[in-house]
Amino acid sequence: xxxxxxxxxxxxxxxQGALVVFTVAGHPTPALSSELLVAIAEAGAxxxxxxxxxxDPLADGPAIQAASQRALAEHMTPARVLELAxxxxxxxxxxxxxxxxxxPVYQFGLEEFAEASAGAGVDGVIVTDLPPEEAxxxxxxxxxxxxxxxxLLSPNSPAARVKKVVDLAGGFVYCVSRLGVTGARPELPTDxxxxxxxxRGETTKPIAVGFxxxxxxxxxEVCRVADGAVVxxxxxxxxxxxxxxxxxxxxxxxxxxxxxxxxxxxRVTKPxxx
Amino acid sequence: MPAEMASRSQGPSILEGSHFGRFGxxxxxxxxxxxxxxxxxxxxxxxxxxEFGKRLEALLRDYVGRPTPLYFCGxxxxxxxxxxxxxxxxxxxxxxxxxxxNAVGQALLAQRMGRTKLMAETGAGxxxxxxxxxxxxxxxxxxxxxxxxxxxxxxxxxxxMRLLDAQVIEVxxxxxxxxxxxxxxxxxxxxTAETTYYLFxxxxxxxxxxxxxxxxxxxxxxxxxxxxxxxxxxxxxxLVACVGGGSNAIGLFHPFLEDDVRxxxxxxxGRGLRTGEHAASLTAGSEGVLHGARTKILQTAEGxxxxxxxxxxxxxxxxxxxxxxxxxxxxxxxxVGATDEEALDAFEMLNRLEGIMPALESAxxxxxxxxxxxxxxxxxVVLVNLSGRGDKDVGxxxxxxxxxxx
Ligand SMILES: Cc1ncc(COP(=O)(O)O)c(C=O)c1O
Numbered sequence: 001x002x003x004x005x006x007x008x009x010x011x012x013x014x015x016q017g018a019l020v021v022f023t024v025a026g027h028p029t030p031a032l033s034s035e036l037l038v039a040i041a042e043a044g045a046x047x048x049x050x051x052x053x054x055x056d057p058l059a060d061g062p063a064i065q066a067a068s069q070r071a072l073a074e075h076m077t078p079a080r081v082l083e084l085a086x087x088x089x090x091x092x093x094x095x096x097x098x099x100x101x102x103x104p105v106y107q108f109g110l111e112e113f114a115e116a117s118a119g120a121g122v123d124g125v126i127v128t129d130l131p132p133e134e135a136x137x138x139x140x141x142x143x144x145x146x147x148x149x150x151x152l153l154s155p156n157s158p159a160a161r162v163k164k165v166v167d168l169a170g171g172f173v174y175c176v177s178r179l180g181v182t183g184a185r186p187e188l189p190t191d192x193x194x195x196x197x198x199x200r201g202e203t204t205k206p207i208a209v210g211f212x213x214x215x216x217x218x219x220x221e222v223c224r225v226a227d228g229a230v231v232x233x234x235x236x237x238x239x240x241x242x243x244x245x246x247x248x249x250x251x252x253x254x255x256x257x258x259x260x261x262x263x264x265x266x267r268v269t270k271p272x273x274x
Numbered sequence: 275m276p277a278e279m280a281s282r283s284q285g286p287s288i289l290e291g292s293h294f295g296r297f298g299x300x301x302x303x304x305x306x307x308x309x310x311x312x313x314x315x316x317x318x319x320x321x322x323x324x325e326f327g328k329r330l331e332a333l334l335r336d337y338v339g340r341p342t343p344l345y346f347c348g349x350x351x352x353x354x355x356x357x358x359x360x361x362x363x364x365x366x367x368x369x370x371x372x373x374x375x376n377a378v379g380q381a382l383l384a385q386r387m388g389r390t391k392l393m394a395e396t397g398a399g400x401x402x403x404x405x406x407x408x409x410x411x412x413x414x415x416x417x418x419x420x421x422x423x424x425x426x427x428x429x430x431x432x433x434x435m436r437l438l439d440a441q442v443i444e445v446x447x448x449x450x451x452x453x454x455x456x457x458x459x460x461x462x463x464x465x466t467a468e469t470t471y472y473l474f475x476x477x478x479x480x481x482x483x484x485x486x487x488x489x490x491x492x493x494x495x496x497x498x499x500x501x502x503x504x505x506x507x508x509x510x511x512x513l514v515a516c517v518g519g520g521s522n523a524i525g526l527f528h529p530f531l532e533d534d535v536r537x538x539x540x541x542x543x544g545r546g547l548r549t550g551e552h553a554a555s556l557t558a559g560s561e562g563v564l565h566g567a568r569t570k571i572l573q574t575a576e577g578x579x580x581x582x583x584x585x586x587x588x589x590x591x592x593x594x595x596x597x598x599x600x601x602x603x604x605x606x607x608x609x610v611g612a613t614d615e616e617a618l619d620a621f622e623m624l625n626r627l628e629g630i631m632p633a634l635e636s637a638x639x640x641x642x643x644x645x646x647x648x649x650x651x652x653x654x655v656v657l658v659n660l661s662g663r664g665d666k667d668v669g670x671x672x673x674x675x676x677x678x679x680x
Contacts, residue, residue: 055578056448056564058460059303065447077576102301103563107577129301129563133289152304156467161308179305180465 002148003095003123004171007046008206008227017223017263018172020208021256022049022099022232024067025084026076028243033071034084036239039249041094044260047208048088049126049230052081052100059128061183063233067240078104078113082120089121097124097150097171102134110138114145124148124171132168139168150174155195166203172228175199175209184214184234188221196225219262231259288314292481295603297596300481302566306460309467310566314482316387321489326382333378334493337411340375342366342494344501344657349627350644357511357647357654361630362498364522364661371633371662372494372522373404373475379490381408384471391415391470395459397424397452397518398588398635399431400662401475406440408473416440417470419459421450424587430666449581452518452591456565476519477595480566484595491525498657499529506655512536512646515659516639517556517609518588520595522661527607536608539598540642542584543611553582555594556602556609564593570602585614585674586634588662614674616641621664621671633662634671 001009011018021040026033040048053068053076060068078100085096098117105113105127117125125147130138132151139149148170153162156179166173175196178189189195192209199207209222210230222229238255242248288311293299300310320326334340343366347359364372377394384392392409393416396402402418409416418435422444425432435442448454456479463472477487502510513530515523517539527537544552552558555570562571564579572580572592584590601607612620617634620641624630632640636659643658650656664671 056453056457058457058565059305059464061461072578079576101563103571103573103579104577106563107573107575128303129566131300131302131304131307133307134299134301154303154305154308156308157304158308165304176305178465179467181461 002146002171004047004148007095008172011046012227017219017226018046018208018228019044019219019260019263020047020049020210020228020230021045021235022051022230023235023239024051024053024064024071025081026053026071026074027067027236028070028239029074030076030080030084032243032248034087035249036252037084037088038091039253040256041092043253043256045094045256047095047097047228049097049099049232050081050085052078052098052104054101054104057101057128059181061181061233063184063237064182067236078108082116085122086120095123096121097126098122099126099128102127102130105138110141114141114147117147118145122147124150126150126152126174128152132164135168152176153199155179162199163202166199166205169205172206172208173199173203174230175207175226176211177209178212182211182233184237185212188212188218192222193225216258216262219259220265223263223265229263288318289481290318291485294484294597294600297568297599298481298484299568300566301563301568302480303464305464309463310480310482312387316383317482317486320383320386326386330379330382333382334375337368338374338378339366339368340493341497344498344505346505347628350624351647353627354644354647356652357650357656359643359647360502360510360655360657361660362494362526362657364494364659365630365632365636365663369403369407370665371400371404372491372525373401374407375493375525376475376487376490376521377401377404377408377473380471380473380486381412384414384473385412387471389469389471392473393417393419393459393463393470394473394475395419395452395455396475397455397590398586398633399424399428399435399666400588400633402440402442403431403434403438405473405475406435406438409440410438418442419445419455421445421452421455423450424452427670428587428666429669451582451587453579475521477521477524477597478519478565478567478569478593484567484597487521488524488528488597491521492528494522494525494659495527495529498526502655502657509533509535510655510657511650512538512656514538514540514639514643514646514656516540516589516635516661517594517598518591518635519593520598522659524595524597526659527601531606537601537606538642538646539607539609540638541609541611542586542589542638543613544583546613547611551583552611553584553590553592554611555592556598557611567596569596569599570594585617585670586638588633588635589638610642612638612641618671618674620644630660631664632660633664634667636661
């Protein structure tokens with residue numbers, strides 16, 4: 001079983017949700033970014049999503065767009081992201097997922113990217129603009145290398161698409177909480193439980209909810225209905241605010257600890273598949 | 275239809291025409307998939323509905339002013355000293371460019387889908403004006419996304435859109451041109467697709483836009499084919515059109531695909547292909563995925579999108595419609611560049627010799643047509659798509675010409 005699968009299994013036994021933390025590789029600088037990854041793992045993140053910066057991300061809001069621009073200005077490339085990943089893997093055992101738009105992967109070469117990712121100890125890949133309709137080439141190559149391809153579902157995905165996506169999904173199903181781009185929001189959508197239930201009806205694979213999840217309360221709320229919560233923009237913005245300080249890792253670590261604590265609050269256990 | 279399509283699992287009607295050989299497709303975040311598939315489905319049903327066809331035809335005739343003339347440029351032909359040059363006068367369409375052909379078609383579709391609001395991206399502002407115009411006609415709200423740099427250089431069109439009661443939203447991310455306007459429009463559409471129809475302006479982007487926009491623009495080629503047969507008694511030797519996203523070019527080319535007619539697309543070579551400051555995705559780019567399609571794009575070795583330059587805002591785009599990438603690959607069409615300077619020269623020349631002021635985009639096509647004509651014998655016929663008129667560019671031309679070193 002993949003590191004991601006094992007992680008969800010173990011958290012399930014402990015009746016905890018998974019805390020998935022997203023950062024942009026190379027943000028605010030490559031050196032700090034590498035330090036932050038370890039701090040985030042240390043503070044209790046169960047899975048880390050590392051974003052490969054892209055010049056024109058369609059699904060990202062202002063915070064992640066700006067962080068990506070900053071990382072690109074620091075000359076972050078997919079090859080350097082893979083080095084960062086390998087460095088992290090040498091130090092920590094936490095599951096690592098790369099999140100990217102398709103073009104950087106396409107230019108790297110699908111085979112080459114899968115091989116390099118596996119070599120760097122990467123467990124899963126999310127390609128945000130690669131829906132199942134276009135994913136055959138990549139998903140097949142990734143599978144051969146033991147890399148989970150994680151697909152997204154959205155509140156507007158009709159039933160037939162939900163079925164199709166969960167059948168293909170590796171690692172976990174990434175449930176987008178609301179229509180729109182990434183970005184911290186004051187509140188979670190009110191129909192989140194129904195959305196997760198709709199997906200749950202089609203699969204026993206773990207479900208993590210992201211987009212707009214930005215506070216410990218959100219994480220607690222998400223973990224009552226889903227198997228994990230993804231926090232991205234809120235962490236990225238905190239890194240921005242702390243970038244000039246002496247020890248951004250400390251502040252980020254403290255925030256991640258708070259987020260992780262929220263996954264341990266009371267949760268409704270996953271209904272038995274049969 | 276490519277063989278790979280047949281094996282795709284979604285019904286043939288929705289993904290029909292989604293790929294052009296290895297190009298095209300639907301590379302978008304999940305949240306945009308359902309609305310795109312809904313548009314694809316609605317378009318599939320509209321195109322089989324004779325009533326839709328009749329309404330479109332009536333609007334093209336009575337509102338857009340079609341057919342547009344095919345005009346023989348006697349003085350320009352004489353000046354070049356070779357092939358006869360004909361202009362397909364899309365500049366005489368209502369609102370001043372070919373963009374309205376597509377806008378009318380998609381607005382009818384939006385209405386059919388029960389949408390009450392339109393949104394669009396624009397570079398030169400011609401598509402923005404076209405979208406704002408059909409929004410007025412169909413009594414819909416309209417938001418136009420436009421890069422800050424384009425808002426500056428196409429001020430006249432910005433004011434026209436506001437007069438048409440559209441909201442112009444300045445986009446300040448990235449290079450602040452068409453590419454960024456498209457990014458922003460898709461980002462907003464993710465959250466608003468239930469009420470808002472995204473009226474995409476060129477034959478690029480994800481399925482179904484390349485197919486749908488090509489179909490709506492093919493009226494240009496159908497008319498031109500018939501007109502040249504009437505006027506010359508034969509088909510032209512060569513078609514020439516400028517290529518930004520590729521809609522006016524594919525609209526002209528498509529009805530001639532089966533004919534023995536040379537086709538040339540003219541991209542913006544900006545300050546010269548060797549300077550790197552251009553927007554020539556086909557002539558100087560490489561295969562990649564941008565804005566939902568696999569096509570030719572301008573990018574770094576690591577797959578980051580390059581910033582582009584052209585004096586013509588409507589050509590200032592690092593991608594191109596996927597069908598052009600296929601036509602280039604198969605050799606059915608040829609793609610070349612014209613520089614800012616060459617376009618400006620052609621702009622002046624067409625004014626002086628024919629009393630016609632082309633859009634700077636269209637001036638790229640004229641520039642290349644003049645070269646082709648000069649190299650051809652006098653019986654040859656070159657047919658140029660004059661995609662738009664140049665009123666919008668007067669201020670920018672004045673500024674650029676003043677800066678020209680004497
Ligand atoms: C007059 C005119 N011609 C051409 C273009 C380029 O677009 P396309 O390549 O889709 O025809 C534009 C775009 O704004 C335009 O305004």
